[in-house]
Amino acid sequence: PVKPAPPFVPGHEGIGLLEAAGPQAGHLAVGDRVALPWLGTACGHCDHCVSGWETLCLQQRNTGYSVDGTHSEYALADADYVVAVPEGIDPLDAAPLTCAGVTTYKAVKAGGTRPGQRVLVSGIGGLGHLALQYARIFGGETIAVDITDEKLALARELGADHVIDARDHDVAEEVARLGGADVAISTAVDNGSFRAAYG
Numbered sequence: 001p002v003k004p005a006p007p008f009v010p011g012h013e014g015i016g017l018l019e020a021a022g023p024q025a026g027h028l029a030v031g032d033r034v035a036l037p038w039l040g041t042a043c044g045h046c047d048h049c050v051s052g053w054e055t056l057c058l059q060q061r062n063t064g065y066s067v068d069g070t071h072s073e074y075a076l077a078d079a080d081y082v083v084a085v086p087e088g089i090d091p092l093d094a095a096p097l098t099c100a101g102v103t104t105y106k107a108v109k110a111g112g113t114r115p116g117q118r119v120l121v122s123g124i125g126g127l128g129h130l131a132l133q134y135a136r137i138f139g140g141e142t143i144a145v146d147i148t149d150e151k152l153a154l155a156r157e158l159g160a161d162h163v164i165d166a167r168d169h170d171v172a173e174e175v176a177r178l179g180g181a182d183v184a185i186s187t188a189v190d191n192g193s194f195r196a197a198y199g
Contacts, residue, residue: 001058002066012038012063013099014070015091025079034082037098040067041078096126104131104187108138111183115139120181121160122171122197123188124151131185132158143181145171145196146188166192172199
């Protein structure tokens with residue numbers, strides 16, 4: 001229900017050095033390296049917030065959408081929602097973890113992934129390649145699905161246990177041959193992909 005009010009500065013997943021901090025940001029210090037994620041702030045009091053689902057808060061504000069974002073020289077952020085970025089981590093590697101990384105981590109976690117379970121990840125792009133890696137870290141037997149040679153190759157490079165080319169295979173049939181999937185994560189925004197994941 002949150003809508004932007006143009007004009008606004010877009011951008012999230014920005015990383016920078018803290019230039020100044022307000023009085024309630026005692027856990028941060030000037031010079032800290034931080035990232036500004038998509039979830040810029042939430043109420044902290046509703047049922048969603050107190051149950052760990054603040055991404056569903058009806059009062060949430062999103063960086064680069066309902067509050068000015070990071071495509072600027074300076075950005076203002078809620079100190080409780082910035083994320084510390086340790087030295088030695090390249091900002092290009094760290095930035096996507098504050099949105100795509102959090103999103104896919106939660107999907108793998110909420111799916112109840114445990115060692116030995118088969119985890120299907122459909123769409124090995126900006127989100128899916130992270131979901132695949134998290135599923136492997138959780139100990140899952142991974143099934144990667146895509147329709148492009150480059151992304152299928154990336155899935156193999158990242159160590160997917162099984163790779164299915166959805167252009168010439170029925171995904172549900174192939175997964176059934178493997179014994180089915182315990183968790184299905186669809187990051188490809190496509191009805192066929194959704195149907196295959198449900199199948």
